[in-house]
Amino acid sequence: MTKLIFEKHIAEANTFELPPLEVPEVGLSETVPEHLLRENATVIPEVSEVELIRHYTELSNRAYGVDNGFYPLGSCTMKYNPKINEWASRLPGFAQIHPYQPRETVQGAMQILYELGKMLGEITGMDHFTLQPAAGAHGEMAGVMMIKAYHNKRGDFKRTKMMVPDSAHGTNPATANVVGFDVIEIKSNDRGLVDLDDLKAKMSDEVAGLMLTNPNTLGLFEEEIQEIAAVVHEGGGLLYYDGANLNAIMGICRPGDMGFDVIHLNLHKTFATPHGGGGPGSGPVGIKDFLADFLPKPIVIKKGDSYSFDYDRPDSIGRVKNFYGNFGVIVKAYTYIMAVGSEGLKDACQQAVLNANYLRYHLQKKYHIPFDRLCKHEFVITARNQMESNHVATLDIAKRLMDYGYHPPTVYFPLIVKEAMMIEPTETESRERLDSFIAAMDEIAREVRENTQIVLDAPHTTVIGRVDEVTAARSPIVKWEE
Amino acid sequence: MNIPQGLFYSSSHEWIKIEGEKVTLGITDFAQHHLGDIVFVEVPELNSEVNVGDSIAVVESVKAVSEIYSPVSGTIIAVNEELEESPELLNEDPYKNYIAVIEVSNEIETEKLMSAKDYEAYCIEEEKK
Numbered sequence: 001m002t003k004l005i006f007e008k009h010i011a012e013a014n015t016f017e018l019p020p021l022e023v024p025e026v027g028l029s030e031t032v033p034e035h036l037l038r039e040n041a042t043v044i045p046e047v048s049e050v051e052l053i054r055h056y057t058e059l060s061n062r063a064y065g066v067d068n069g070f071y072p073l074g075s076c077t078m079k080y081n082p083k084i085n086e087w088a089s090r091l092p093g094f095a096q097i098h099p100y101q102p103r104e105t106v107q108g109a110m111q112i113l114y115e116l117g118k119m120l121g122e123i124t125g126m127d128h129f130t131l132q133p134a135a136g137a138h139g140e141m142a143g144v145m146m147i148k149a150y151h152n153k154r155g156d157f158k159r160t161k162m163m164v165p166d167s168a169h170g171t172n173p174a175t176a177n178v179v180g181f182d183v184i185e186i187k188s189n190d191r192g193l194v195d196l197d198d199l200k201a202k203m204s205d206e207v208a209g210l211m212l213t214n215p216n217t218l219g220l221f222e223e224e225i226q227e228i229a230a231v232v233h234e235g236g237g238l239l240y241y242d243g244a245n246l247n248a249i250m251g252i253c254r255p256g257d258m259g260f261d262v263i264h265l266n267l268h269k270t271f272a273t274p275h276g277g278g279g280p281g282s283g284p285v286g287i288k289d290f291l292a293d294f295l296p297k298p299i300v301i302k303k304g305d306s307y308s309f310d311y312d313r314p315d316s317i318g319r320v321k322n323f324y325g326n327f328g329v330i331v332k333a334y335t336y337i338m339a340v341g342s343e344g345l346k347d348a349c350q351q352a353v354l355n356a357n358y359l360r361y362h363l364q365k366k367y368h369i370p371f372d373r374l375c376k377h378e379f380v381i382t383a384r385n386q387m388e389s390n391h392v393a394t395l396d397i398a399k400r401l402m403d404y405g406y407h408p409p410t411v412y413f414p415l416i417v418k419e420a421m422m423i424e425p426t427e428t429e430s431r432e433r434l435d436s437f438i439a440a441m442d443e444i445a446r447e448v449r450e451n452t453q454i455v456l457d458a459p460h461t462t463v464i465g466r467v468d469e470v471t472a473a474r475s476p477i478v479k480w481e482e
Numbered sequence: 483m484n485i486p487q488g489l490f491y492s493s494s495h496e497w498i499k500i501e502g503e504k505v506t507l508g509i510t511d512f513a514q515h516h517l518g519d520i521v522f523v524e525v526p527e528l529n530s531e532v533n534v535g536d537s538i539a540v541v542e543s544v545k546a547v548s549e550i551y552s553p554v555s556g557t558i559i560a561v562n563e564e565l566e567e568s569p570e571l572l573n574e575d576p577y578k579n580y581i582a583v584i585e586v587s588n589e590i591e592t593e594k595l596m597s598a599k600d601y602e603a604y605c606i607e608e609e610k611k
Binding site: 412 | 569
């Protein structure tokens with residue numbers, strides 16, 4: 001195993017000689033109050049430049065992303081990021097501007113903000129977008145704050161609860177809680193969809209709204225969405241759309257037409273901008289016209305051919321991020337949409353759904369599929385067969401997949417399915433690639449029966465083998481000490 | 483599976499022991515088994531008021547985070563702080579290692595809870611899902 005950078009420390013390995021100052025030197029103690037000064041030097045490891053480069057290059061070689069191989073992480077849409085997006089975002093006119101520059105010198109950048117908002121509106125059926133939120137959960141917070149502002153503005157202070165289905169992403173109840181709502185869980189029915197009776201029973205004049213992902217985290221479309229919307233709206237609540245799974249319906253149908261009032265998108269999922277460590281993300285929020293006053297300010301407006309910022313918005317929930325969002329990411333998403341066009345977006349969605357169903361059909365032969373019917377962009381399988389025959393769990397199968405060179409899918413989520421593995425192939429994978437993944441899963445199923453221990457001890461080919469997750473969680477060591 | 487007689491059980495896998503107006507609450511053996519290795523427990527605040535159905539504690543395992551719901555209304559008069567340092571106690575003996583003691587303010591709705599026998603049947607059904 002590689003040493004930590006702290007363990008590679010060699011005192012004075014990297015001594016720089018700076019030219020003499022051209023101005024008189026002022027000692028720290030003359031300008032900073034004594035109680036704020038350190039007594040001991042900070043512990044910063046010292047290595048030579050070339051050793052530093054080697055250290056991080058070695059670590060970067062271990063990273064695994066979609067550029068390395070198949071990455072079927074459900075509900076995270078780890079789709080390939082076309083490199084043209086990187087080219088566009090690095091153009092000097094985008095990369096080398098400053099947010100404090102005079103507006104007339106950055107009209108092109110403001111045009112991108114304006115037009116991306118319009119394009120996202122057309123794709124989702126929403127009237128206005130803010131591009132400020134830095135990622136999905138941040139977008140959720142901005143969206144739910146607007147729901148709260150809407151009820152408060154009407155003098156309706158009784159609505160202190162937010163409904164969230166039991167299949168929801170964990171961020172949904174977390175967001176509602178952070179914004180100050182009590183969370184009410186809505187049950188799923190035996191088809192894996194929102195239980196309409198439970199929803200009706202729990203809807204009241206104390207409920208601010210329902211946060212819903214459609215298709216849900218089982219990859220299943222909420223077929224009763226119009227009835228769901230009616231129940232929430234008739235009860236005076238608003239409908240919130242978690243956009244994590246937008247890839248499944250993009251270009252086919254629109255949340256705005258289903259009755260959603262507020263929606264967040266993850267540009268780093270649906271619109272092919274980098275995800276995870278390749279981030280940052282971007283979580284635009286779209287709303288219907290009647291919520292426009294509550295949008296974070298400023299918003300970009302267009303008069304004639306010129307773009308400006310409108311700050312005069314007294315009912316705004318305020319700014320949710322410094323400046324105007326993660327602008328480089330916004331340029332990448334804009335580039336993706338322009339490059340593939342509206343037909344391309346629709347095609348991406350259809351291909352993603354086709355790929356998911358192809359995998360589901362072939363994996364059902366060896367693995368249990370709790371909701372085995374036509375899915376959207378993702379589906380859930382379980383290790384039930386392997387548990388019953390050989391006490392092999394989902395975790396073991398996920399670890400063994402790494403030995404076959406695949407990033408494991410999302411495991412143990414959604415919570416309503418035992419031993420869940422949630423698989424989302426995305427549109428960019430070829431049939432040959434899907435076939436090799438199916439072959440690996442079939443091979444693991446065979447190993448479970450014939451060579452169980454090799455699965456239980458996996459992974460074998462990685463730098464670090466099976467991690468003791470329990471000790472890591474119970475007694476984590478989060479700080480380096482000599 | 484260990485399901486002691488004399489306790490009442492909820493459908494969300496909490497047990498309660500009733501002694502007059504004092505109710506001791508914890509999670510069942512079924513719950514700890516299905517959660518797996520428990521790595522973190524957030525116990526309720528002492529002297530806080532709870533209503534039936536309120537989430538009063540959080541139990542986190544390597545697999546999932548679960549909220550613990552109170553089947554009674556009242557005031558938290560004792561909490562098992564030991565669980566914060568040693569969450570594994572819930573895996574070792576979930577009946578000895580309670581989560582909280584509640585002094586009830588209303589009549590306990592025992593008809594909405596299960597006996598040991600009913601709970602056993604319920605767990606067998608849950609297992610099949």
